[in-house]
Amino acid sequence: MGDSALSAGTSDGFGLLAEFETPAQIMRAARAVHDAGYVEWDCHTPFPVHGLDKAMGVKPTILPVLVFFCGLMGVSLGFLLQWFTNAASIEAWFFGIVRGYEYMISGKPMMSLPAWIPVMFETTVLFSALATVGLMLVFNGLPRLYHPLFKSKRFARVTDDRFFLVIEARDPKFDRAASLSLLETLNPISIELVES
């Protein structure tokens, strides 16, 4: 461990990066860092580690609730679209004045809900699916082409066989000496200070 490099300089950089060898170690480390009260920190693993969210104290996402309302919006818009294009003879503004048209199809009533349900179902699925993917990207801060952790040479092994925990310098509790000694108690195979 390059302790001299860690204590040299005055800048805290991006934060402190600790490297672990096994899922069990990072679980223990995550629990300890969470218990110490840090908020701006994260774990990086080569594959999903079951129970890590719980150990980190990550709060459940509100994504499902938002997706539900996007689905409701999809079903309503699917209905309105068909009502306007098949059963309404009113004028509306849609980048210019457009007029709805009443179509008589095989003697069915103008408002033929059974025939509309497939389209309403599809718009519900479409809106929910796009909302799920889109909001997931937004909540994750993606797309993001650069991250300070890419500066670390050791961090490249996160896609192979190493588990990393980073405490960011912007965390209010971050104190280079105290945070370093906390990480050291967790027996990582390396700790480094990542430049911002």
Place this chain on the structure above:
Amino acid sequence: MSVGASTVREDRLGALAPRLFLGGGILGVAGLGSSVLIGAVGGAWDRLLFSYLAAFIFVLTVSLGALWFTLVQHMTRAGWSVVLRRLSEAIATNLTWLGVAFAPIAILVMLGKGELLYHWADTSVYDAGSEHFDEVLTKKHVFFTPTFWTIRAVFYFAVWGAATRMLFGQSVAQDASGDVSHTHRMQRYSPLFMVLYALTQTLAVVDWVMSLEPLWFSTMYGVYFFAASLCGFFSVLCVSLWLLQRSGRMQDVVTREHYQDAGKLLFGFGIVFWAYIAFSQYMLIWYANIPEETGWYITRQLGGWRMVSALLLFGHFCVPFVLLISKHTKRAKGVLAVIAGWMLFMHYIDVYWLVMPRIPADLLAQSETYRQLIDSIQESGNDLGFHPHVLDLTCLVGLGGVAIALTARRLGGCALIPIGDPRLSESITFENM
């Protein structure tokens, strides 16, 4: 993290098995006995047949759902579901004695009295000189001869009996030996039985339920019953898990994770897939508006059946869909069990709605158009078979009681979970998230 199979307490029904056997047996004998008595004293034989058929199909579909679930776990080599599999295997074994429960209907058809239940069993419809002659039905006569029909029924029960005996027998044998070769054997035969399952399940409901109106047909019917079967089975699974856990059994092995997955399957197959198939069938017939197809739905949109159809739409789909879409309701054991209990009731209503409605032949004969038929039905005040009868209840209690008694007896002789299964510890430690 990992729990070795050796540390799992071997839960059994124990003292509950004889009590359930006795209680179910009393209900069964009382229900079936009073049904026959009411049928004989009240002269309501034809009603008894319909009530019996509805109750029989209800118990049958729950068991068929259980067979499918067991087969699909082996085909996918599933680990999470191992602790639920014994219940499923035991419920599926009901398919063996249900062959006996079907015998009265088969005997009736073989004796030439089948027209009390099935219009196609009336020989005069094939007689060109008779006033009941139906030329369209003569084209289907090859399929609907009593002998061929009965041979098919025997074939279905033979397949189901073989499958359930193999699955239950191998699984129980593995309890004692812990030998992985039992798992391999179940995995080898499951795809074969799954193909046969699709064939027999579809043909069975066509033979026994769809043929109640022999001129009507729907290619969705088999899939519709498949979805309905799974609704019945997953409801029974959720309710019985909850009851067994409340009695202190399966405490450490079945967790919220298993409830959530059983709830997902009930939601996915029993509520959403059922509605998807039911709507697909309805929309195609509604849109095409071909007289030979629409009659089936017209029957179900008149009189009391209108309310039952609406009840199925809201009670079998809309309300449970909203209730069960959330992860939180699926993980709350008691809440899931109550919703599952409601879905089981809805499944019976669904079967009732498929079996019971019928247009009297004389009204059908004197009408040339559906408009005339609807008018004559409304003028005559005919209830189209919508008159809930005490026989519906006694038959349901009777066959349901027998099902509980015999399931408890089967389950009483072995552990409540397959303790010899190599994937048991994977199942116990399973987590959704």
